[in-house]
Amino acid sequence: MIDTLTTTYVIMENVAGEDLEKYLRALGCLKEEEARPVFQQVVSAVHFLHQRHIAHRNIKLESILVDAAGNAKLCDFGMAIKTTEGQMLEETCGSLLYRAPEILARKPYDGLAVDMWSLGIVLYVLVTGHFPYVEATIEDMHRVITTTVCPIPYHLSFPCHIIIAWLLGVPTWHRMTIHQLVERPWLGHIQDHGLVATKEILPRIVNTMCTIGYTCEEIVSSLTNR
Incomplete structure (x- = not known):
């Protein structure tokens, strides 16, 4: 992140994939041993957010x-x-197939809890290759989720x-929290499949950024200290 008097530039990672x-x-679906490292890294990211009371949604x-x-990633x-302890949200968000039942019911909801529901859907799809609930409307999705047993x-x-x-x-109250997960x-262990943070700053990237009005020293300092 580089700040100027008028603009904030956010430097984001390019994920080549x-x-x-x-x-x-x-692939269709993954074996559990294949799904585990992928899901673990996603859980690690959500754990980072929830520790800071940030709901992805x-x-x-x-x-x-x-x-x-x-x-x-x-x-x-x-x-x-960003939420506060006990705060309930009301904005409808998230894709239908990943939406928690309390959002489908249009009730105030805990942002962290709906993330956990979505993680459950992600893991289910990873290891089965299909969604547990597939309905065309919000009403039908809510009805099926609340009246049937999840087909695991x-x-x-x-x-x-x-x-x-x-x-x-x-x-x-029955849903697992990120700390329990x-x-x-x-x-x-959460660190077993975590990404190793890199300190490498590619010279070609810095050289390109130097053409937009910053010195190389300013860019390297900003990347290192943020």
């Missing part, structure tokens, strides 16, 4: 980028909002099954 929806479309396969090395923060396939391991069941808990043995 595709979103998780396209990645998964080519639009977690979906298309909001997760996968780079050439298979690393998953959460993006699309247009609906993200029996071929999944019990630890994975439990995570999905708790993430897709209809009452929010990172403690689940199925995920392993």
Whole structure:
């Protein structure tokens, strides 16, 4: 991030890859051992947000980028909002297939809890290749979610099954929190699949940025200190 008197420039990472929806479309679904590192990295990102009381509110396969090395990175923060303890939100957001039942019911909702529901949908699709609930309207989605048992396939391991069941808990008090999720043995330690932060600053990028009016020293200092 580089600030001027009139403008803030945000320097973002270029992820040379595709979103998780396209990645998964080519494969059908993933085995649990393949899904685990991908999901773990997404959980790590959400854990970072929720520790700071930030709700993403639009977690979906298309909001997760996968780079050439298979690393998953959460993006699309247009609906993200910083919340306070106990704050209830009212704005309808998120894609229909990932939307929590309380949003479908048009009730005030906990932004962090709806993220957890969306994580449950993401994990379900990763290991099965399809969505647990597919209906055309908001009303039908809410009816099916609240009147049927989530169809979790029996071929999944019990630890994975439990995570999905708790993430897709209809009452929010029954839904797993991010702090509970990172403690689940199925995920392993949060740092096991985490990305290693790089301190490398590519000279060609700096040289290009120097052409827009900044000195190389200013650019390197801003990148290093932010």
